[in-house]
Amino acid sequence: MQKYWSVLFGAVITAAVGLFVVAPFMGWWLPRNVSSFGGDVDLLFYLILGITGFFFVLTEAILVYGIWKFSSDPTRKATYTHGNHKLEVLWTIVPAGILVMIGIVQVRTWENIKYQSRMPRPGANTQQIEVVARQWEWRIRYPSPKRMASWRSDPRLAQDFGAVPHQDDVHVPNELHVWRHQKGEEPQKVLVHLKTRDVLHSMKLVNLRLMQDAVPGKTIPVWFMVEEYNTSLHPETGRWVDGFDPKTGHWNQKDYVWELACAEFCGTRHTAMKGKLFVHKNRDDFLEWLKWAEAEDHRRTPAVPSTEP
Amino acid sequence: MSVSIPHEAGAHQHPQLSFLRKYIFSEDHKVIGIQFMFSGVIFLMLGGALALLVRLQLGWPHAQVPILDKIMGDGSAGGRMGYDTYNMLFTMHASVMIFFVIIPLLTGAFGNFLIPLQIGAPDMAFPKLNMMSYWFMWPAFTIILISFFAHGGAASSGWTSYPTIASISMPAGQGFESPAQAGSGWGQILWLMSLIFVGISSMMGSVNYITTIINMRCSGMTLFRMPMSVWSLFITAILQAFALPVLTVALFLQLMDKTLNTSFFLPPGTLNFGNWQTGPGGGQTLLWQHLFWFYSHPAVYIMILPAMGMVSDVISTFSRKPLFGYKPMVYSITGIAGLGFIVWGHHMFQSGMDPRLGTGFMLATIMIALPSAVKTFNWLGTIWQGNLTLNTPMLNALAFVSMFVIGGLSGIFMAATPVDVYIHDSYFIVAHLHYVLFMSTVFGIFAGIYFWFPKMFGRMMNERWGKVHFAITFIASNGVFYPMHILGIAGHMRRIADPEQYQFLKPLMPINEFMSISAFVLGFGQFIFLANLFYSVFWGPKSGRNPWHSNSLEWTAPSPPPHGNFESPPVVYRGPYEYSSPEGEEDYLPQTTPPGETKPAGEAVPQHA
Numbered sequence: 001m002q003k004y005w006s007v008l009f010g011a012v013i014t015a016a017v018g019l020f021v022v023a024p025f026m027g028w029w030l031p032r033n034v035s036s037f038g039g040d041v042d043l044l045f046y047l048i049l050g051i052t053g054f055f056f057v058l059t060e061a062i063l064v065y066g067i068w069k070f071s072s073d074p075t076r077k078a079t080y081t082h083g084n085h086k087l088e089v090l091w092t093i094v095p096a097g098i099l100v101m102i103g104i105v106q107v108r109t110w111e112n113i114k115y116q117s118r119m120p121r122p123g124a125n126t127q128q129i130e131v132v133a134r135q136w137e138w139r140i141r142y143p144s145p146k147r148m149a150s151w152r153s154d155p156r157l158a159q160d161f162g163a164v165p166h167q168d169d170v171h172v173p174n175e176l177h178v179w180r181h182q183k184g185e186e187p188q189k190v191l192v193h194l195k196t197r198d199v200l201h202s203m204k205l206v207n208l209r210l211m212q213d214a215v216p217g218k219t220i221p222v223w224f225m226v227e228e229y230n231t232s233l234h235p236e237t238g239r240w241v242d243g244f245d246p247k248t249g250h251w252n253q254k255d256y257v258w259e260l261a262c263a264e265f266c267g268t269r270h271t272a273m274k275g276k277l278f279v280h281k282n283r284d285d286f287l288e289w290l291k292w293a294e295a296e297d298h299r300r301t302p303a304v305p306s307t308e309p
Numbered sequence: 310m311s312v313s314i315p316h317e318a319g320a321h322q323h324p325q326l327s328f329l330r331k332y333i334f335s336e337d338h339k340v341i342g343i344q345f346m347f348s349g350v351i352f353l354m355l356g357g358a359l360a361l362l363v364r365l366q367l368g369w370p371h372a373q374v375p376i377l378d379k380i381m382g383d384g385s386a387g388g389r390m391g392y393d394t395y396n397m398l399f400t401m402h403a404s405v406m407i408f409f410v411i412i413p414l415l416t417g418a419f420g421n422f423l424i425p426l427q428i429g430a431p432d433m434a435f436p437k438l439n440m441m442s443y444w445f446m447w448p449a450f451t452i453i454l455i456s457f458f459a460h461g462g463a464a465s466s467g468w469t470s471y472p473t474i475a476s477i478s479m480p481a482g483q484g485f486e487s488p489a490q491a492g493s494g495w496g497q498i499l500w501l502m503s504l505i506f507v508g509i510s511s512m513m514g515s516v517n518y519i520t521t522i523i524n525m526r527c528s529g530m531t532l533f534r535m536p537m538s539v540w541s542l543f544i545t546a547i548l549q550a551f552a553l554p555v556l557t558v559a560l561f562l563q564l565m566d567k568t569l570n571t572s573f574f575l576p577p578g579t580l581n582f583g584n585w586q587t588g589p590g591g592g593q594t595l596l597w598q599h600l601f602w603f604y605s606h607p608a609v610y611i612m613i614l615p616a617m618g619m620v621s622d623v624i625s626t627f628s629r630k631p632l633f634g635y636k637p638m639v640y641s642i643t644g645i646a647g648l649g650f651i652v653w654g655h656h657m658f659q660s661g662m663d664p665r666l667g668t669g670f671m672l673a674t675i676m677i678a679l680p681s682a683v684k685t686f687n688w689l690g691t692i693w694q695g696n697l698t699l700n701t702p703m704l705n706a707l708a709f710v711s712m713f714v715i716g717g718l719s720g721i722f723m724a725a726t727p728v729d730v731y732i733h734d735s736y737f738i739v740a741h742l743h744y745v746l747f748m749s750t751v752f753g754i755f756a757g758i759y760f761w762f763p764k765m766f767g768r769m770m771n772e773r774w775g776k777v778h779f780a781i782t783f784i785a786s787n788g789v790f791y792p793m794h795i796l797g798i799a800g801h802m803r804r805i806a807d808p809e810q811y812q813f814l815k816p817l818m819p820i821n822e823f824m825s826i827s828a829f830v831l832g833f834g835q836f837i838f839l840a841n842l843f844y845s846v847f848w849g850p851k852s853g854r855n856p857w858h859s860n861s862l863e864w865t866a867p868s869p870p871p872h873g874n875f876e877s878p879p880v881v882y883r884g885p886y887e888y889s890s891p892e893g894e895e896d897y898l899p900q901t902t903p904p905g906e907t908k909p910a911g912e913a914v915p916q917h918a
C-alpha cells in the first residue's frame with residue numbers, strides 16, 4: 001500500500017513538467033524579443049532549460065521509482081552500504097563539467113550587454129537619451145532635432161549630452177522613443193544615460209530582455225538596439241501611435257506594445273511606474289516625431305525645469 | 310578528540326525547580342528549544358496570514374473585500390487594498406518568515422534540542438547564555454509586533470530594505486517620518502531595532518553551539534561519528550558567527566542614517582523628494598547591498614543546511630540503510646559554506662555594480678550548485694535498495710529532496726548573468742526562493758517536528774492526520790509556487806501590487822488567481838498540523854525511548870529526557886547510520902552498542918508506521 005505514495009510524487013512532477021509544455025501555447029511564456037542581444041539571452045535560457053530539464057526529470061524519476069520499488073517489505077532487508085567511491089567521483093565530475101561549460105558560454109553575452117567597453121560612443125550615429133527615474137515616473141530627455149543635426153556635422157558635440165542638460169532639450173515623460181536598426185545596415189545603437197532623482201528604480205524592458213537598476217548618485221550607461229518597429233503615424237489622429245504591426249498595417253496589436261516597467265521596489269506607486277517603448281521605422285520618422293514632441297513640450301512647459309539630479 | 314565533561318549528569322541530581330525556572334526561565338537546552346519551537350510556530354501563523362493577504366491582492370487586485378478596511382484602516386478605504394498596505398504586507402511577510410520563523414526554528418529550536426542530545430552531552434556549554442539567547446528574542450518579538458501599529462505602518466521596503474527608499478530620513482528635528490513613503494518612517498526604525506535583537510540572540514546561540522560541539526562530545530563521539538544534523542548545525546553556527554556581525558553593522562548604520570541624520574547610504578549630490586532636497590551625503594547607496602548580501606547569502610544557507618542535516622537523518626532511519634556517502638555529504642556542506650561567502654554579488658548583477666565583478670560572482674555561483682547536486686545524488690543513493698517506511702516524517706523528508714531539486718536547478722538560471730538580466734526581480738526569483746525556503750526548508754522542519762516530537766514530549770503525533778496534512782501541503786504548495794516560474798518567464802515583476810497595470814501581464818491573471826486559491830487551501834491545511842501538534846502534546850500515545858528504531862544517541866535517553874539528558878554518560882562505539890548491518894540481528898545498531906554485540910540495548914517498542 002505504502003508504495004502508492006510514489007504516485008503522488010509522480011503526479012506532482014508530471015504536472016510540473018506539463019505546465020512548462022502547455023505554457024507557451026497559452027501565451028504564458030517569454031514575450032516577443034526585438035533586441036539585437038535578446039536572441040542570445042533566449043538561447044542561453046533554452047540551453048539551461050534543456051540541461052536542467054533533463055536532470056530534473058532524471059532525478060525525480062529515480063526518486064519516484066525508488067519510492068515505488070523500495071517501499072517497506074518485511075521480508076526484505078535493506079542493502080548495507082556506506083557509499084560508492086566511483087559513483088561519488090562520477091556525479092561530482094559530470095555536473096562540474098556541465099556547470100563550468102554553462103559558466104563559460106555565457107560570458108560573451110554578458111560582456112556584450114553590460115560591459116562599459118561595449119557601450120556605443122556618443123557620436124553622430126548613436127542615439128542618446130537620458131532616462132531619469134523618480135517616484136513614480138520616467139522623465140526622458142532627448143536632444144533637440146537641431147542638436148542632433150549638429151552632431152552630424154561635428155561628432156564631438158555629442159559628448160556632453162549625458163552630463164549636461166541643455167536649454168533646447170526635449171522632455172517627454174514615460175515615453176521612450178528610438179528608431180529601428182535594420183539588419184545588415186549600419187548599426188543604429190541607443191545609449192541611455194540612466195539616473196534617478198530619489199530612490200532605486202530599475203528600467204525593465206521585457207521585449208528587449210534588458211534590465212538595469214538606476215542608482216542614486218550614479219549615471220549608468222545602458223545600450224540596446226531594436227530590430228523591429230512598432231510605431232507609425234496614425235492617419236486619423238495625426239499622432240505617432242505604437243502597437244503597430246508593420247506586416248499587417250494594423251494598430252492595437254498586443255505583440256507590438258512594448259512596455260517599460262520599474263522592476264526595483266521604489267515605494268507606494270511602484271506598481272504604476274510604467275512607460276512605453278516606441279520604435280520608429282527610421283531616423284526620419286523619429287525626427288518627425290521629435291519635432292512634434294518639441295512643439296508639444298514648449299507648449300506645455302515653456303520653462304523646462306532642470307532634470308539634473 | 311572529544312573531551313567528556315566530568316559531570317555526573319543525572320536527573321536525580323538536579324534539585325526540584327520552581328515552575329518558573331523549569332518552564333519559563335529555563336536553562337535546559339530542551340526547554341529552550343521547545344520555547345523557540347512554539348514561538349516559531351506562532352510567528353508562522355502570523356507570517357502565513359500576511360502571505361494570504363498578499364495573495365488576496367494579487368489574485369483579485371481590484372476586488373472589494375468588505376472586512377479589509379476594518380483590519381487595515383484608512384489605507385484600504387472601501388475594502389480595496391491600498392498600495393502602501395500591500396507593500397507593508399509583502400515586506401513583513403518575508404521579514405517575519407525569515408527572521409522570526411525559519412532561523413529561530415532551525416537553529417533555535419532544533420539546534421538547541423538536538424545538539425547536546427545527539428553528541429551525548431548533558432546540556433549546552435553555556436546554559437545561561439542559552440537562556441539569554443531565547444529571551445533576547447522577546448524584545449525583537451515585541452518591537453516587531455508594535456511596529457504594525459506605528460505611525461505610517463510597519464516597514465514597507467522589502468525584507469532587503471534597500472536604501473535609499475528605506476534609509477532616507479527627514480532633516481534633523483523634523484521627526485522620524487520618511488519623505489520616501491509612509492512605511493519607511495517609524496516602521497523601518499522599529500524593523501531595524503528588532504532585527505538587531507534577533508542578531509544578538511542568534512550570535513549567542515551560535516557561540517554556544519560551536520563551543521558545545523567542539524568541547525562536549527561524549528566519549529567515543531568523534532567528529533565523523535556525529536549525525537548529519539549536528540554537522541549541519543555546526544557549520545551553520547560557524548556561518549552565522551562570521552556573517553552576522555556584518556549584518557549587525559549594516560543595521561546600525563542604517564539606524565543611524567534614520568535617526569541621527571548620518572549619510573552612510575546617501576550619495577554625494579542631492580536627492581529630490583517632493584518639494585525638498587536632501588543635503589549632499591558622503592556615502593554609497595550600493596554599500597548597503599554589499600553588506601546586506603554578505604550576510605544574507607550565507608544566511609540563505611543558514612536557512613537550509615540544518616534542514617538538510619535533519620532530512621539526512623530521517624531518510625537514513627526510514628530507509629533502514631546507512632547514509633550514502635557520509636563524508637562527501639560532510640564535505641559538501643563545508644563546501645557550500647565556504648563558497649557561500651564569495652557569491653553574495655549574484656544578488657547584485659543588475660544593481661549597477663561593475664559588470665566585470667558580476668562575471669566573477671557568476672562563476673563562483675555556478676559552482677555552488679555542485680555540492681547541492683552531490684547531496685541530492687547521495688540522498689537518492691540512500692533510498693536506493695533501502696526498505697522504506699513511508700510515514701509522515703519520511704514523506705516530508707522525501708518532499709524536501711524532490712523539491713530541493715527544483716530550487717537548486719532554478720538557481721542555475723539566475724546564476725547565468727545574461728538570463729538574470731531578464732529574470733532578476735521577477736517572479737522567477739520568488740519561485741526559486743520559495744522552492745528552497747518553503748518547499749525545502751519548511752518540509753524539512755515538518756519532517757523534523759514529526760520525527761523528534763516523541764523525544765520532545767514522550768508522545769506520538771497522529772500518523773493518519775500527519776499524512777493528510779502532508780498530502781494537502783505537498784499538492785497545494787506546488788500549486789502556489791510552481792506557476793511562479795511561468796510568471797517570471799513571462800516577465801512578471803515581483804513586489805507589484807497590481808499586475809493589471811501592465812498589458813503584458815493581463816493574460817497571466819488566471820495563473821495568479823489559481824495560485825491564490827491554492828494558497829488559501831495551503832494556509833487552512835496547516836490547521837490540521839496545529840491541531841495534531843497541540844492534541845498530541847497532551848493526549849498522543851506514549852512513545853517510549855526509541856519508537857523509530859533509530860541509532861543516534863538521543864534515542865537512548867528517556868522520552869522526554871530529564872534535565873541532564875542521560876541516566877549515565879553515554880559511550881559511543883560506532884557511526885550513527887548502522888542500519889541493516891549484517892553484524893546485527895535487528896536492522897539497527899545504536900551508536901552505544903559495543904563491538905561484538907548484535908542486539909540493540911533498551912526497551913523494544915513496536916515501530917509505528
Ligand code: HEM
Pocket residue numbers: 469609610612613655656674675677678681716717718720721723724725729732733734738741742745746
Ligand atoms: C543551488 C544553488 C543556488 C544557486 C546557483 C542560487 C542562485 C541564486 C541567484 C543567482 C539569486 C539572485 C537572483 C536575482 O535576484 O536575480 C538567488 C536568489 C535567492 N536565493 Fe538562491 N541559489 C541557490 C540556492 C539557494 C538556496 C539553497 C537558498 C536558500 C535556502 C537560496 C535562497 C535564495 C533567496 C532567498 C534568494 C532571493 C533573495 C531576494 O532577492 O529576496 N538559494 N539565488
Ligand SMILES: [Cu+2]
Pocket residue numbers: 200201202262263264265266267270271273
Ligand atoms: Cu519602482
Ligand SMILES: [Cu+2]
Pocket residue numbers: 605606609652653655656
Ligand atoms: Cu544568494
